[in-house]
Amino acid sequence: MSLDTERFRQLLITRRQELLDLSQLATEARKPVELDQQSVGRLSRQDALQQQAMANAQEKMRRRDLNRIDAALARIEDSTYSLCLECEKKIGEKRLLVDPATELCLDCKT
DSSP states (O other), X not given: OOOOHHHXXXXXXXXXXXXXXXXXXXXXXXXXXXXXXXXXXXXXXXXXXXHHHHHHHHHHHHHHHHHHHHHHHHHHHTTOTTBOTTTOOXXXXXXXXXXXXXXXXXXXXX
């Protein structure tokens, strides 16, 4: 049975757009925190810095996921999608449905 790569391409493209949209929405949260003592108290400033750090960490994870998605889309184009990058065996369709950007079969991942 052949894998429906068009289905997975659409899943990847949809997820890619979701990540880009989230990144755009979080732009404000990643901006530098102003340290104006008059308008923000010390605890509020600490909270704002913590929220900014969390937003930056989330952005870093989104960028990693976008890179994985782009790599998966490239593998679809060169007909190597669903092949494990380590052992070159087929990655199971159920595994790909859980994470369409996965690069490793279950044996190599564990």
